[in-house]
Structure formats: C-alpha cells, structure tokens
Amino acid sequence: MHLKIAHLYPDLLDLYSDRGNVIILQKRAEWRGLRATVDEITVGHEPDLSEYDILVMGGGMDREQGIVAGDLQKRRENLQHAVDKGTVIVAICGGYQLLGNYFETSGGQRIPGIGLLDIETVGAKVRMVGNVVAEMEIDGVKTNIIGYENHSGKTYLGKGVQPMMKVIKGYGNSGEDKFEGVRQGTVFGTYLHGPLLAKNPALADHMISLALKRKDLSVQLEGLNDELEARTQQKLYKRLVESR
Amino acid sequence: MYGLRFQAAVLAAKMTKKLLTLTGRKGTTLPGQIALRICPDLLAVYGKLLGQRTVFITGTNGKTTTSNLLVHFLRQDGRNVISNSLGANLIQGIATTLIEGVNFARHQDQAVVLEVDEATIGNVIGHLQPKAVVVTNFFRDQMDRYGELDTVVDMVGRALKKAPNNTTVILNADDPLVTSIAPEGKTVVYYGIESSQFDSESHSEVRDGKFCRQCGGNLQYSLYHYGQLGFYDCPDCDFTRPIPSVVAEDVALHAEGIRFQVGSVTGFINSPALYNVYNALAAITASTVFGVQDEVLVREMGYMKTQLGRMERLTSAGGRNLMLTLVKNPTGFNEVLKVVEHEQRPVELVIILNDRYADGTDVSWIWDTNIERLHQFADLRRIYCAGTRAEDFAIRLRYADLGSITEIVEPDIACVEQALRDLPDGHMLYILSTYTSLYNIRDHLLNQGGKELAPENRASVS
Numbered sequence: 001m002h003l004k005i006a007h008l009y010p011d012l013l014d015l016y017s018d019r020g021n022v023i024i025l026q027k028r029a030e031w032r033g034l035r036a037t038v039d040e041i042t043v044g045h046e047p048d049l050s051e052y053d054i055l056v057m058g059g060g061m062d063r064e065q066g067i068v069a070g071d072l073q074k075r076r077e078n079l080q081h082a083v084d085k086g087t088v089i090v091a092i093c094g095g096y097q098l099l100g101n102y103f104e105t106s107g108g109q110r111i112p113g114i115g116l117l118d119i120e121t122v123g124a125k126v127r128m129v130g131n132v133v134a135e136m137e138i139d140g141v142k143t144n145i146i147g148y149e150n151h152s153g154k155t156y157l158g159k160g161v162q163p164m165m166k167v168i169k170g171y172g173n174s175g176e177d178k179f180e181g182v183r184q185g186t187v188f189g190t191y192l193h194g195p196l197l198a199k200n201p202a203l204a205d206h207m208i209s210l211a212l213k214r215k216d217l218s219v220q221l222e223g224l225n226d227e228l229e230a231r232t233q234q235k236l237y238k239r240l241v242e243s244r
Numbered sequence: 245m246y247g248l249r250f251q252a253a254v255l256a257a258k259m260t261k262k263l264l265t266l267t268g269r270k271g272t273t274l275p276g277q278i279a280l281r282i283c284p285d286l287l288a289v290y291g292k293l294l295g296q297r298t299v300f301i302t303g304t305n306g307k308t309t310t311s312n313l314l315v316h317f318l319r320q321d322g323r324n325v326i327s328n329s330l331g332a333n334l335i336q337g338i339a340t341t342l343i344e345g346v347n348f349a350r351h352q353d354q355a356v357v358l359e360v361d362e363a364t365i366g367n368v369i370g371h372l373q374p375k376a377v378v379v380t381n382f383f384r385d386q387m388d389r390y391g392e393l394d395t396v397v398d399m400v401g402r403a404l405k406k407a408p409n410n411t412t413v414i415l416n417a418d419d420p421l422v423t424s425i426a427p428e429g430k431t432v433v434y435y436g437i438e439s440s441q442f443d444s445e446s447h448s449e450v451r452d453g454k455f456c457r458q459c460g461g462n463l464q465y466s467l468y469h470y471g472q473l474g475f476y477d478c479p480d481c482d483f484t485r486p487i488p489s490v491v492a493e494d495v496a497l498h499a500e501g502i503r504f505q506v507g508s509v510t511g512f513i514n515s516p517a518l519y520n521v522y523n524a525l526a527a528i529t530a531s532t533v534f535g536v537q538d539e540v541l542v543r544e545m546g547y548m549k550t551q552l553g554r555m556e557r558l559t560s561a562g563g564r565n566l567m568l569t570l571v572k573n574p575t576g577f578n579e580v581l582k583v584v585e586h587e588q589r590p591v592e593l594v595i596i597l598n599d600r601y602a603d604g605t606d607v608s609w610i611w612d613t614n615i616e617r618l619h620q621f622a623d624l625r626r627i628y629c630a631g632t633r634a635e636d637f638a639i640r641l642r643y644a645d646l647g648s649i650t651e652i653v654e655p656d657i658a659c660v661e662q663a664l665r666d667l668p669d670g671h672m673l674y675i676l677s678t679y680t681s682l683y684n685i686r687d688h689l690l691n692q693g694g695k696e697l698a699p700e701n702r703a704s705v706s
Contacts, residue, residue, distance in 0.1 A: 017574075129606075193606070
C-alpha cells in the first residue's frame with residue numbers, strides 16, 4: 001500500500017516550518033508499515049495532482065505568496081480534479097488564504113485566489129499572534145487541537161464552507177467569530193502552525209485515513225503510542241486555558 | 245548646559261537605577277524608560293555630545309559576540325569604552341547604558357559600542373549619529389514579533405538610509421539579504437569569508453535569501469557556507485556578492501576553536517563555529533574604522549574569546565567536560581550541530597526549549613532544524629529535553645526517529661545535573677539552550693564549582 005504525499009511549493013511557502021506536517025504524515029504512515037513517499041512540487045512542475053493522496057501547502061512571505069498566487073491560477077482545474085477524486089489538501093496560513101476567493105490587502109489591493117474554498121480574506125493592521133487552543137470534531141469525537149497562529153489577514157467564511165474548529169483560546173480566522181480554519185470535504189485550511197500536526201496526532205491520522213479511503217481501502221489505522229503528544233496537550237491546555 | 249529636562253531625566257534614571265540595585269535587580273531597562281519619558285530628545289543630546297564616537301551593531305545573529313569582540317579591541321587600544329554588554333538592545337536599554345556610562349567631564353575620550361535590535365535601529369540612528377553601523381546577517385528569528393523576515397530587512401534598510409552621510413556602513417558581503425540594503429551615497433565596507441573548506445554539502449538547509457531582492461530572480465551560488473551565506477549571483481540582473489575588503493581565508497576548525505587568516509594576521513577564536521569568523525571579521529572591520537592600531541589587532545586576534553554562554557567550554561564540579569551554547573533559531577541551531585559533529589569525543593545532549601517572551605513565544609522553528617543529522621553519531625546515548633516546551637522538542641525528536649534515546653527531565657537545572665551525573669567517562673556534554681535558561685544554567689554550574697576553561701588549560705592547537 002502506497003501513500004503518495006506532495007509538498008506544494010516547499011521553496012516558496014516555507015516561512016513557518018510547515019514542512020513538519022509533511023514529515024509527520026510520512027512517518028505516521030511508515031510506522032504502520034505503509035509505503036509513504038513525498039514529492040516536492042513547485043513552479044514549473046506540472047504533475048497530475050489527482051495522483052496524490054495528500055497535498056500539503058505552507059505559508060510564505062508576501063512576495064513569495066505573490067509568485068504562488070500566479071502559479072496556482074494555472075493549476076486551478078488540476079486541483080479541483082484532485083479534490084473531486086478525494087485527495088486530501090492541508091493548506092496553512094498563506095496557502096489557506098490562496099485557496100479562497102481573494103485576499104484584499106490593507107491597502108485595498110485584491111490578490112485573486114483560486115476559489116477552491118468559499119472564503120475571503122482581508123488584511124488587517126494588527127497581527128493576530130500567539131498560541132491557539134481549539135476544539136474540533138473528528139469522526140464525531142470532540143478533540144482538542146493546539147497550535148500557534150501568526151497572521152494579519154482576517155478570513156471570513158462564505159456559505160459553502162464549515163469552520164474546522166471552535167476557538168477556545170486565540171484569535172482564529174478573524175478574531176471575531178471564534179472560528180478557526182475551514183473544512184470542506186477533504187480540504188482543510190487553517191492558520192495553525194506549530195506545525196499543526198505535531199501536537200495533534202488524531203488529526204494527522206484522520207487525514208491519513210481519508211487519504212486511504214480514497215483508494216477504497218477502509219483501513220482501520222493501527223494505534224500508535226502517542227503518550228508524549230497527549231502529555232504535551234494536557235500541559236499546554238492547563239497553562240493556556242485553565243490558568244488564565 | 246544640557247537643559248533642565250535632560251538633567252532631570254538623567255537624575256531620575258540614576259535614582260531609579262540605585263533603587264533597583266538595592267532591591268537586587270539589574271535595572272537595564274527601567275531607568276532609561278523613565279528618562280525618555282521626562283526628556284524625549286535625550287538620545288539626540290547624547291548624539292551631539294558623543295560627536296560620532298558611537299558604533300551600532302545590528303542583525304539577527306552575532307550582535308552580542310561582535311560587540312564584545314569590538315569592545316575588547318578598543319579597550320586593548322587604550323580607549324574608554326561604554327557598551328550595552330548585558331544585551332539591553334532596545335531603546336530603553338540604550339538610554340540606560342548612555343546615562344550610566346557617559347562621563348560629562350571626560351566624554352571626549354569615550355567610545356560607545358551599542359548592540360541595537362533590528363526594530364529599534366530606525367528610532368535611534370538619526371539621534372545618535374553613529375560613526376559606523378555593522379549589519380551581521382538576517383535569518384528567520386522571532387517571527388512572533390516581526391511577522392516576516394522581509395519586514396525586518398526593510399526596517400534596517402530604511403534605518404541605514406537615515407544614517408548621517410559620513411557614517412560608515414559595514415556589511416556582511418556573503419549575506420544577500422544584508423547586501424541588498426547597502427545605502428547609496430554612503431561609505432560601505434564589506435567583509436566576507438573566502439575559504440572553500442566550508443562549501444557546504446547540504447543545500448537543503450533553511451535558506452532565507454533564495455530570491456534576489458532587486459528583481460525576484462533565483463540566486464545562484466558558486467560557494468555556499470551556511471544558511472543563505474556564500475558566493476551568490478543573480479542570473480537575471482546585476483545583483484551579486486560585492487568584493488569584500490576585509491577577508492578571512494584558510495579557515496580551519498579545531499576541537500578547541502577555529503583558525504583563519506586575515507591578510508598577514510592569524511586569528512583564533514576559542515569556539516569552533518564558522519559564524520564566529522563572521523563575528524570576528526565584523527569586529528575587525530569596525531575597529532579599523534575607529535583607527536585601532538594594527539599591532540593591537542595582531543596581538544588580540546591570536547586568541548579571541550567569545551562571550552558567556554556562546555559556545556562556552558566549561559568543566560563541571562565533577563570534572564566533566566561540557567559546552568554551553570545559546571540556540572534560538574534554526575540557522576544557529578544547525579550551525580551548532582555542525583560543531584557537535586566535529587567533536588572527537590562521544591557526545592550527549594541537553595536541549596532546553598523555553599517559550600517566554602525573550603525566547604520567542606513561537607517554537608515552530610524547531611521543525612526547520614536538521615536534527616536528523618544526529619543519526620551520524622554512533623555513540624550518542626541520550627538526548628535530554630527540558631524547558632517550558634521540552635515536550636515539543638521531544639516530539640520533534642520522535643519524528644526524527646530519535647525518540648528511543650530521548651528523555652524529558654524537569655526542571656532545567658535538574659536535567660543538567662542528571663545529564664552530568666550519568667555522563668559516561670570520556671564523554672562530552674553539549675547543553676543547547678534558549679535565552680532565558682542560559683544564564684541560570686551557567687550560574688548554577690559555576691556556583692557548584694564548575695570552571696570556565698582558561699586558555700592556558702587548553703590543549704595547544706598548531
């Protein structure tokens with residue numbers, strides 16, 4: 001069994017150690033005896049993205065993000081086709097914003113996204129920075145998610161999408177509605193770094209399961225020893241939420 | 245003669261300092277903060293008074309070491325030097341340093357060396373009118389404060405434009421992010437390393453300056469030291485590495501330090517990391533701007549000692565060998581790992597990761613480190629993690645397949661003690677710590693009877 005992972009624009013969207021998510025997905029698959037490979041895809045590469053089980057996109061600086069925005073336009077249909085075939089997409093921060101309809105800078109300039117997610121982002125003056133604790137439902141089970149956010153864009157959700165998590169501590173999408181991220185089928189967009197999957201193994205496994213499902217393999221993933229992650233979650237939850 | 249407000253500000257600051265000292269605090273910030281509130285143009289008064297005898301050192305890594313080396317050179321040259329050696333590099337700390345150090349009767353003999361935070365330099369450069377400004381390098385660091393690296397580079401670039409026209413700007417030629425902000429119409433002096441021994445085999449390291457800041461092109465490298473530092477060239481425009489006038493050649497690592505040539509002079513630093521050659525070059529270049537005599541440089545460069553807690557070799561009370569070093573961003577961390585790789589003895593590691601404000605509240609950067617390199621050490625028996633984010637690092641190690649030799653021991657001092665107690669004979673302990681635990685650990689080791697390795701106790705390197 002072979003899990004194919006693609007890291008999109010690792011050279012352009014690598015501001016925030018989001019490559020950690022790629023390492024984590026690959027290792028967790030390998031620890032279960034699956035073959036997991038990672039391809040790096042950037043400007044100039046034109047593979048059929050629907051051949052991948054999981055696509056990971058990170059965040060970048062404004063200039064790099066501009067280059068990616070242009071290149072993504074050319075991959076719009078390719079990406080949509082992948083999503084239609086069940087590919088899991090994990091997009092963080094800048095990558096998340098670019099999957100939306102547009103990003104309007106605080107100066108009023110509109111950078112078009114690819115409209116894969118029905119979200120809109122508007123640049124704000126004050127950055128939203130700090131630890132985030134949120135709650136997400138994974139296969140009907142309420143699970144705590146812990147990460148770190150650092151963004152100036154405020155993201156607002158359109159009609160067609162659901163928030164990914166409920167913020168317990170932190171700002172989230174806009175700092176206004178206590179929602180964090182977006183989940184639309186197998187597409188996940190979020191502001192959480194840390195990287196996202198490091199302290200949230202249940203979410204990593206959920207993504208791997210979704211990816212395997214697309215191959216009609218309803219595999220029950222073998223449990224791993226995630227005691228360390230559980231302890232980390234408890235310690236941070238206590239510090240960030242309970243002792244506020 | 246300096247105006248009532250100024251005098252009141254200085255007096256208030258000095259009184260505050262006294263009170264703080266009485267209550268056992270260092271008082272590097274509050275006195276200056278109060279003085280600036282009383283006299284907002286305090287720094288401009290000092291700027292006039294000091295008439296271009298000030299040098300600024302800014303950049304992501306190496307500010308403290310460079311500034312300490314420069315202070316040392318100037319003092320050996322017989323100057324009376326003031327500096328913010330405790331690293332109080334924000335505007336309040338700078339004001340405190342000046343209030344404490346400047347002698348109104350004899351200020352003509354004084355030189356001032358200031359380590360200045362990248363976000364602060366723009367607010368002080370116009371007032372203090374420095375004679376020289378050194379920019380060491382730019383790496384991703386503390387993005388919880390500044391958002392992104394480009395913002396930091398732009399901030400320093402704008403500050404350089406505000407410098408007086410006769411300010412000498414001293415830049416690291418090997419860092420394309422630094423040379424991209426060379427100001428027009430000012431004297432710019434470059435320093436760099438021209439030694440191919442360090443042409444790094446690994447191009448997978450974090451490289452923050454991949455793209456030309458002039459045209460957006462993809463920079464090409466003919467020689468590559470670490471991070472984005474090396475011999476670069478933009479294929480699409482005229483942006484290229486400037487030819488430096490102060491150059492280190494024949495760089496060679498030894499177990500006890502690093503040796504290099506600058507012209508006919510041999511330099512030796514007691515800490516075996518390539519980045520210290522850059523720090524030494526920056527200090528040497530700045531001291532020539534200040535007219536430090538050649539014989540002083542020749543003499544002092546033969547043995548340079550880096551600052552406390554920056555790759556510092558110690559022996560513990562029980563006679564164990566250890567090295568203590570600050571880590572705070574992936575480039576610095578990766579460079580420390582390279583030093584560990586040069587260690588002849590088997591090593592053990594303690595990693596202390598805190599997320600207090602001074603450390604940076606975001607610890608994501610640990611995922612950009614090449615911690616996987618540790619697999620090359622057959623003898624590595626144990627990695628201890630401590631600090632407020634010990635678990636985060638343990639998770640990082642788990643995903644580097646190093647989990648089986650990882651152990652979390654809290655708190656940090658207990659962790660170091662256990663590591664020392666369990667250290668097998670002939671092994672060397674490396675302690676890598678973020679800022680807020682560094683000095684605690686050092687003080688603890690020395691209080692317990694540990695010793696700094698004095699130069700005469702070192703194995704001679706030839």
